[in-house]
Amino acid sequence: MTDTNTLSTEAAPQRTNDGESILAALFHGRLPHGQVASWPEVPAEESELFDVFHDALERFLATDFDPVAIDRNAKIEPATLEAFAELGLFGLIVPEEHGGLGLSQTSYTRILARVGAECASTAVTLGAHSSIGMKALLLFGNDEQKARWQPDLASGERIAAFCLTEPGSGSDAASIRTKATRQDDGSWRLEGEKVWITNGGIAGFFTVFARTEAPTGWPEGKPHLACFVVLREQDGVRIGAEEDKLGLKGSSTTTVALDGVVVPDSARIGDDGDGFKIALEVLNSGRLGLAGACAASARRMLELATAQAKAREQFGRPIASFGLIRDKLARMATEVFGMESMAYLIAGIADRKGRGEALPSQALEAAACKVWCTERLWETAHEALQIAGGNGFMREFPYERVLRDARVNMIFEGTNEILRLMLALGALKGLGKHLRSTAKKLKSPGGFVPSLVELGRFKMGSVPRIECPLDESLRTSEATEDWAQVERVLRAASRGARRILVKHGKKVVEAQEDVAALADLAMGALNALGAFVRVHGRKGGSNERLRTLLQDLVAVRLDDARNKLAALDRGVRATRKSVAKHLIEDDLRVPSPFDKD
Ligand code: MYA
Numbered sequence: 068m069t070d071t072n073t074l075s076t077e078a079a080p081q082r083t084n085d086g087e088s089i090l091a092a093l094f095h096g097r098l099p100h101g102q103v104a105s106w107p108e109v110p111a112e113e114s115e116l117f118d119v120f121h122d123a124l125e126r127f128l129a130t131d132f133d134p135v136a137i138d139r140n141a142k143i144e145p146a147t148l149e150a151f152a153e154l155g156l157f158g159l160i161v162p163e164e165h166g167g168l169g170l171s172q173t174s175y176t177r178i179l180a181r182v183g184a185e186c187a188s189t190a191v192t193l194g195a196h197s198s199i200g201m202k203a204l205l206l207f208g209n210d211e212q213k214a215r216w217q218p219d220l221a222s223g224e225r226i227a228a229f230c231l232t233e234p235g236s237g238s239d240a241a242s243i244r245t246k247a248t249r250q251d252d253g254s255w256r257l258e259g260e261k262v263w264i265t266n267g268g269i270a271g272f273f274t275v276f277a278r279t280e281a282p283t284g285w286p287e288g289k290p291h292l293a294c295f296v297v298l299r300e301q302d303g304v305r306i307g308a309e310e311d312k313l314g315l316k317g318s319s320t321t322t323v324a325l326d327g328v329v330v331p332d333s334a335r336i337g338d339d340g341d342g343f344k345i346a347l348e349v350l351n352s353g354r355l356g357l358a359g360a361c362a363a364s365a366r367r368m369l370e371l372a373t374a375q376a377k378a379r380e381q382f383g384r385p386i387a388s389f390g391l392i393r394d395k396l397a398r399m400a401t402e403v404f405g406m407e408s409m410a411y412l413i414a415g416i417a418d419r420k421g422r423g424e425a426l427p428s429q430a431l432e433a434a435a436c437k438v439w440c441t442e443r444l445w446e447t448a449h450e451a452l453q454i455a456g457g458n459g460f461m462r463e464f465p466y467e468r469v470l471r472d473a474r475v476n477m478i479f480e481g482t483n484e485i486l487r488l489m490l491a492l493g494a495l496k497g498l499g500k501h502l503r504s505t506a507k508k509l510k511s512p513g514g515f516v517p518s519l520v521e522l523g524r525f526k527m528g529s530v531p532r533i534e535c536p537l538d539e540s541l542r543t544s545e546a547t548e549d550w551a552q553v554e555r556v557l558r559a560a561s562r563g564a565r566r567i568l569v570k571h572g573k574k575v576v577e578a579q580e581d582v583a584a585l586a587d588l589a590m591g592a593l594n595a596l597g598a599f600v601r602v603h604g605r606k607g608g609s610n611e612r613l614r615t616l617l618q619d620l621v622a623v624r625l626d627d628a629r630n631k632l633a634a635l636d637r638g639v640r641a642t643r644k645s646v647a648k649h650l651i652e653d654d655l656r657v658p659s660p661f662d663k664d
Contacts, residue, residue: 107415200227292342
């Protein structure tokens, strides 16, 4: 059954402000209303500071900045790095007391995005410094550590790098081999090699993750890591040659070897044993900046392709007058609107949490934004290049650079495959628990009938109506009309979650193809929700142009949802499994049309 509009007999749940993750709640068939009751606003004081900084950045980008040279020379010149430092680009998120601007996630993402729309190599250099390089210090450092290092990080005196990945440890972050051994005097000796380290060649401050000895009683198989600050000038730090890459050529990527580097215990961030959690938390927050930067890059591709299509004439008319080109541009516009809505909704919620509101982690939603926006940028850049035709293939135009630069977004900061599994399985945990406890209640006195009814509904994939989360004052008749469609997309995700649990039970972790389809349903729902809250979640009513984008987006997401639900029902085709077996276990190759046998 693939209908996304099945009526449910279950009662609508109560409005709630609880601290549940949006995606986890969505799988249950509800929303944490307090998080999405309105579009998040940046506080006025920050808005003023942002405007001043943004103007200065615009002047710099228009006059002193050459992204083509950065790509061609495969380097950001020291003078340009100094100009970034003077402008304050290295101190965007460092608190003001230590010389930075102390920007929120939203404002930081907007700056990174603005830079990224011009030059992804530069955005990655700045992003690796702020989003991940110094983030462990910001989130988990003690006051003394922050006072010691943050001023140099803010001024750009020291650029930061994040050192997690190793030759044998990519997606499986827990499997790192770099070792930190405690010395008699309390210091630590680090031994190991890190690879593909962004900013490796220019950094002075390295956040390094290493394995340490687990105390007795530490759970078997659980990684025991610690996080250290290593400075470039320390004995035993060896930086490799610059990697030759497909894209992001101007950014620095090297190995960082630690040959018996000794650091004091005061260079350890967080507790010994907390390193894995610290690494994952840093990556969680970093993913939002990448999503915003991808959205901005896609916006730039759309603008260039639209101008190109209007100017280019073929068959005696501008190519923008042809249906196929118009369809591509419209699709790109709708996706840009959706990417920005989703990324800034979640960034705004993260900021509310940062300002002290009791909200849950946005880890799952940040992963969803990363996967979604990196893939939509890839498609948008691909279509923009196609519209530009032969020009698109020439280095003289920016399309090919954007395409090359965009490719790695789907690999770094967590591959999109691992993040799909992470976000879908993470969001399923609550619903799985609920299913188990309902099954248990079958045995309790008085629990048999209600539990049986609920399990029956669960098996049928019956999903409750999801109430519009907007504040009462924002629920206009237009909002109610649009919600009726958005809600169908959201319920499809909840239905998918139920189906996959019924189908696989405890073995769901191994059903990767189905879990990925569920992740797509969840991301599509978050995309539609972000767009809805953006259009209707502000005082003063909605604007007709935005509503048209929302309605187009929801129609596309509903089509996607139907396809994904059908894929879930169908499961992996037996023929596909056989082909994979021939290829992998049987070591067979695809026959050539010219084979003799
Ligand atoms: S840096 C390198 C990037 N590497 C990765 O992202 C690694 C991906 N792998 C992982 O994230 C983990 O290994 C996964 C878990 C998720 C696969 N937050 O048994 P588990 C807890 C908090 O599931 P594993 C780079 O690329 C969990 O509850 N906690 O773990 C730089 C459990 O806790 P407990 C989490 O199967 C590029 C424990 O961990 C999370 O081993 C430069 C174990 O869980 C979580 N998310 O694997 C980019 N997940 O023990 C610059 C799990 O208490 C970008 N847990 O039960 C700049 C941007 C600008 C760009 C602009 C461009 C245009």
